[in-house]
Amino acid sequence: MRKMKRMAALFLSAVAAFSCSACSGGSSGAVSGTAASGKMARIDVVQLVEHEALDADYQGFVAGLKAAGYEQGKNLKIDFENAQGEQANCITIANKFVADRPDLILAIATTAAQVCANSTKQIPILVTAVTDPATAKLVQSNEKPGGNVSGTSDLTPVKEQIDLIRQIVPSVKTVGLLYNSSEANSKFQIELAKKECSAQGLKYLEKTVSSTNEIQQVAQSLVGRVEAVYIPTDNMLASGMATVAQVLNGAKIPIVTGEAGMVKKGGIATYGINYYKLGQQTAAMAVKILKGEAKPANMPIEYQKDMDVAVNQDVAKQLGITLPQSLLSKASSASSAG
Numbered sequence: 001m002r003k004m005k006r007m008a009a010l011f012l013s014a015v016a017a018f019s020c021s022a023c024s025g026g027s028s029g030a031v032s033g034t035a036a037s038g039k040m041a042r043i044d045v046v047q048l049v050e051h052e053a054l055d056a057d058y059q060g061f062v063a064g065l066k067a068a069g070y071e072q073g074k075n076l077k078i079d080f081e082n083a084q085g086e087q088a089n090c091i092t093i094a095n096k097f098v099a100d101r102p103d104l105i106l107a108i109a110t111t112a113a114q115v116c117a118n119s120t121k122q123i124p125i126l127v128t129a130v131t132d133p134a135t136a137k138l139v140q141s142n143e144k145p146g147g148n149v150s151g152t153s154d155l156t157p158v159k160e161q162i163d164l165i166r167q168i169v170p171s172v173k174t175v176g177l178l179y180n181s182s183e184a185n186s187k188f189q190i191e192l193a194k195k196e197c198s199a200q201g202l203k204y205l206e207k208t209v210s211s212t213n214e215i216q217q218v219a220q221s222l223v224g225r226v227e228a229v230y231i232p233t234d235n236m237l238a239s240g241m242a243t244v245a246q247v248l249n250g251a252k253i254p255i256v257t258g259e260a261g262m263v264k265k266g267g268i269a270t271y272g273i274n275y276y277k278l279g280q281q282t283a284a285m286a287v288k289i290l291k292g293e294a295k296p297a298n299m300p301i302e303y304q305k306d307m308d309v310a311v312n313q314d315v316a317k318q319l320g321i322t323l324p325q326s327l328l329s330k331a332s333s334a335s336s337a338g
Helices: 002-025 033-038 052-067 087-100 110-119 158-168 184-199 212-220 235-239 241-250 260-264 275-290 313-319
Strands: 041-047 076-082 104-108 125-130 149-153 174-180 203-209 228-231 255-257 269-272 308-311
Touching: 041 052, 041 087, 041 110, 052 076, 052 104, 052 125, 052 235, 052 260, 052 275, 076 087, 087 110, 104 110, 104 275, 110 125, 110 149, 125 275, 149 275, 158 184, 158 228, 158 255, 158 269, 174 184, 174 235, 184 203, 203 212, 212 235, 212 241, 228 241, 235 241, 235 260, 241 255, 241 313, 255 260, 260 269, 260 308
Parallel strands: 041 076, 041 104, 104 125, 125 149, 174 203, 174 228, 228 255, 255 269
Antiparallel strands: 269 308
16 A cells, blocks of 8 residues: 555645646747747748849848747748749749648739739739739639739839920920730730820820840830830849840830839939839738738739839939939939949
C-alpha cells in the first residue's frame, strides 16, 4: 500500500512539473491572425513584367507588410514570380500558386490578375496596378467585388494629363495616342483620353503596338504627324520606353506619360500614380485579410487620392522646351526625373 501511495505521489509531481513547463513555454509574443501560434503567413505574388512602376508597387507592398508586423523570414513567406510579359507564363505561375494554396495571392497588372482570378475562386486574391477591375471582369463591381478578388486601382487623372500637354505645348493641334491594344487597362485610359482631347478641341492620332518588336516602327509613324504624344500606364510601353523616347525625342516630340517611371526613361512630364504608395495601400488590405478582419468580397476597390507631378528637365532641354514655373513648383525633388 505504501509503495502504491509513493508511486501515485511521483505521478502527480510529474504531471505538475509538465504543466508548469508548458505554461512557461507559451509566453513568447506572436503576430495575430494567420501568423499567430507560430504559423507562417504565405503570400504568392505574380508580376506581369519588370519595369519601374510595377517594381515600385511590389516594393511598397512588402514595406507595408513589414510596417504592419509581417516580415519575410520571420512570420511571412513570399513566393515572387515574374511572368516576363507572357500570358502563358502567368497561367503556369497561377496554376502553381493554386496548388500551393497560400493564404493570399497578389497579382500585379491586369493580365496577371485575370489569369489568377480565372484559376481559383477560393483563395483570396488582391490585385494592384489594374486600372478598372470591373471592366477587366475581375469583380462584380468596384464598389462591391462580391467574390474572392479585390485590390487597388492605378486609374490615372487622364484629364489632368491631357491638360499637361496643353501647358507644355500651347500650340498643339494633334496628339498621338500610343498604347498596347492587348492591355485592357490601356484601352480604358485611351478612351478617356480621346474624349478629353475632343473636349479640349484637340485632334488625336491613335497608334497601337502588339509586341515590343513593333515599338520603334510605330513610334516612327507618328513623326511629322503630331506635336505631342500621350502614353497611359501601359506595361509594354513602360518596358520599351527607352525605344519610344529615342525616336520621339529625337524628332523633338514631347511625351506625356501615365506615371513617373516612364518620365525617367524619356518622357517629359506626368501627373500620376505613386506606385510605391499604391503598394503600401494594397498591403494594408492584405493585413486585414491575413488577420481575418475582412474578405475580398466585401472590400471595395481602392484608389489613390494624392498624385505626383514628375518632370524631366534634361528631356525638356533636349527638346528646347521651357517648362512652366507653375508645373515645376508642383514637382517635388523626390518625383522629379532627369
